[in-house]
Amino acid sequence: DTVLTQSPALAVSPGERVTISCRASESVSTGMHWYQQKPGQQPKLLIYGASNLESGVPARFSGSGSGTDFTLTIDPVEADDTATYFCQQSWNDPFTFGSGTKLEIK
Amino acid sequence: EIQLQESGPGLVKPSQSLSLTCSVTGYTITSGYDWSWIRKFPGNKMEWMGYISNSGSTNYNPSLKIRISITRDTSKNQFFLQLNSVTTEDTATYYCARLTFNYGGFLFDYWGQGVMVTVSS
Numbered sequence: 001d002t003v004l005t006q007s008p009a010l011a012v013s014p015g016e017r018v019t020i021s022c023r024a025s026e027s028v029s030t031g032m033h034w035y036q037q038k039p040g041q042q043p044k045l046l047i048y049g050a051s052n053l054e055s056g057v058p059a060r061f062s063g064s065g066s067g068t069d070f071t072l073t074i075d076p077v078e079a080d081d082t083a084t085y086f087c088q089q090s091w092n093d094p095f096t097f098g099s100g101t102k103l104e105i106k
Numbered sequence: 107e108i109q110l111q112e113s114g115p116g117l118v119k120p121s122q123s124l125s126l127t128c129s130v131t132g133y134t135i136t137s138g139y140d141w142s143w144i145r146k147f148p149g150n151k152m153e154w155m156g157y158i159s160n161s162g163s164t165n166y167n168p169s170l171k172i173r174i175s176i177t178r179d180t181s182k183n184q185f186f187l188q189l190n191s192v193t194t195e196d197t198a199t200y201y202c203a204r205l206t207f208n209y210g211g212f213l214f215d216y217w218g219q220g221v222m223v224t225v226s227s
Contacts, residue, residue, distance in 0.1 A: 001169075031211035042201060042217035049210020086152060090211035094167045097152035 004098035017075035022087035031091030108132040110218035128202030140205040145198040
């Protein structure tokens with residue numbers, strides 16, 4: 001299975017720019033998607049196809065990357081962005097998820 | 107608005123079967139898309155378990171293939187998860203989700219709230 005590796009946690013101040021990384025154990029082309037999960041809620045799709053913004057998601061969120069290295073950027077960060085962010089790949093079978101990066105807003 | 111809602115027992119004994127229901131409103135599951143189960147373990151690891159297509163075919167994660175079954179009741183617009191021979195390692199929050207194909211591949215665009223299932227005697 002394709003393993004997706006994410007840093008476990010980050011802490012930033014409101015107004016700053018934050019990048020969350022996801023590294024795949026093998027190429028997933030642009031088959032990478034990002035989700036936000038707030039405590040007690042279900043995951044919410046933010047970015048699909050590595051860089052495409054889901055409808056209704058603020059333009060503060062953006063994604064980039066291809067192959068094995070991907071980044072989710074939030075600029076500027078707001079207090080409401082406190083959440084865990086997951087990457088998910090769909091290029092290789094079976095679909096797999098990263099272990100999540102917990103973002104704390106100081 | 108499309109909504110998914112999981113239901114089922116929150117406690118299952120080891121070696122028994124786990125059975126969950128996902129009720130879908132706002133969209134007919136036979137009209138299109140695929141309908142998935144995903145679980146999130148304590149500690150945040152997430153696992154895609156499998157899906158049932160709008161035509162009724164299924165696709166399972168190979169790690170679960172011998173224990174899992176996903177079925178549906180089209181008259182009730184529901185789909186179901188059955189996981190057999192559970193152990194404590196199956197303790198997780200279980201989500202149902204709609205699987206769609208978009209630029210970049212397959213992704214989950216609508217999710218249920220999730221139901222926590224504990225496997226314990």
